[in-house]
Amino acid sequence: MSDILLTGGAGFIGSHVCEALLARGDRVTVLDNFNDFYDPAIKRGNAERLVERGARLIEGDIRDEAQLDRLLVEDAPDAVIHLAAMAGVRPSLLDPLHYEDVNVRATLLMLERLKQRPTTRFVFASSSSVYGANEKAPFSETDDIHQPISPYAATKRAGELHCFTYHHLYAIPTSCLRFFTVYGPRQRPEMAIHKFVAATLERRPITMFGDGSTRRDYTYVADIVDGVVKALDHCAGYEIYNLGESQTVSLAEMIEEVGRACGVEPIVERRSMQPGDVLITYADVSKAKERLGYAPSTDIRTGLARFVDWYRTEGPGASLPKHGH
Missing domain, CATH: 3.90.25.10 (UDP-galactose 4-epimerase, domain 1)
Structure with missing residues (x-):
């Protein structure tokens, strides 16, 4: 049994991940700000079901530093699954600064706190969009990717790079997961x-x-959840995994x-x-299959x-x- 902080836990993927963790006996704190990117009532309905199943719900923003101090430093969870983000390629073209603030700066705020407790496992939700204009298919984690073609993609790649930096400097065990169209x-x-x-x-x-x-590469949510949980359980060093249906x-x-x-x-x-x-x-998912036992x-x-x-x-x-x- 682990104590897990799950950001964005009331959302689509997050609510499914939370259910899987609760079902196996983990203690889960869900942090969500119920923003209006889509109808907040949908996320509140998800959260209600999770609380009924035993999750602890905190309504708050991942950019709130005092709250991050409480949840990451004082509460000292065993692991963080960081799914909260501004999502979507097309909307990011309209408000890139907001995407940068939520997806990059907030991730840095969390890493700054985790460096004080570098045994905490960190699972970061990235995206297949980081491959950008990559012409080689299927996409492999070892591909040289330097052509993101949307602000959203750039923020997710920046998140991966910050995760690597903090792993390198402070040995935070980190898994970055590139989700493919869930x-x-x-x-x-x-x-x-x-x-x-x-x-x-x-x-x-x-x-x-x-x-x-x-x-x-459309990926069914139950297969993604399987990958997230396995990446959490195998989180050591710094790794990037594609999670797709292949x-x-x-x-x-x-x-x-x-x-x-x-x-x-x-x-x-x-x-x-x-x-x-x-x-x-x-997605080339051979690494996730070999290292994690991922089986979409x-x-x-x-x-x-x-x-x-x-x-x-x-x-x-x-x-x-x-x-x-």
């Missing part, structure tokens, strides 16, 4: 799969940017699979590619069926008339 129950409403399912079930058009040939699906194929899962033919509106978007994300197993069809089932029964679509299967 989806599943409770997915954020602005993300593509959630938006596409909602639009399809409500008979609204889906906006498809580009010709549908861009490819993503299979790519084109945008056009994904829309087709959404239609299949919904039992409804999607209506598609085509638009031009957006700035900051990459042509492909594709959910193909896109299975994962979408589970998401649509959640959407219709517990999610926003629970009040929709039932169509299809």
Whole structure:
């Protein structure tokens, strides 16, 4: 049993990670500021369920230094899983300074406190977006990446670099996890799969940017959680791990699979590619498999069926008339 501080624990991935930790007997403190990047009521609903299961909830900001002193120095947790961040490539183009403040400066504030207690394991949520305009696929942790093409991607790479610096100077055991397009129950409403399912079930058009040939390594949330927990348990030294499904699906194929899962033919509106978007994300997960025993197993069809089932029964679509299967 470990005492774990989980930042962003009321969010999509965080709430699933928290459930997994509680289920195995860890004591978890969730820190979340319930910001309005998307409807805070969704995160409050997640948090309520976590508290019922035994989590301790602190409402606060990762930039609040007095609070970080209490949670990281006085409480002295065994580990920190740092998921809290401003998310999203496209929104980061509109407010890069805010992304820098939350994603980089706040991470530094945490590392400054962890150097006083360098036995605390630190798991940092990074992103496949750090690979930027990388033309080699699949993406490997050893790739030379120096071309981030969005402020969000730059902040996540900066976070990894700061983590390395503090590991080098103070021996903080650190794992940086590059998540590849995570989806599943409770997915954020602005993300593509959630938006596409909602639009399809409500008979609204889906906006498809580009010709549908861009490819993503869509990763089901249960597989990501498995990787996060294993990275926590194997956290030693400084390591970067890709966590993806290690299979790519084109945008056009994904829309087709959404239609299949919904039992409804999607209506598609085509638009031009957006700035900051990459042509492909594709994870080489051999390092995570070898070092962590990571074993992603959910193909896109299975994962979408589970998401649509959640959407219709517990999610926003629970009040929709039932169509299809």
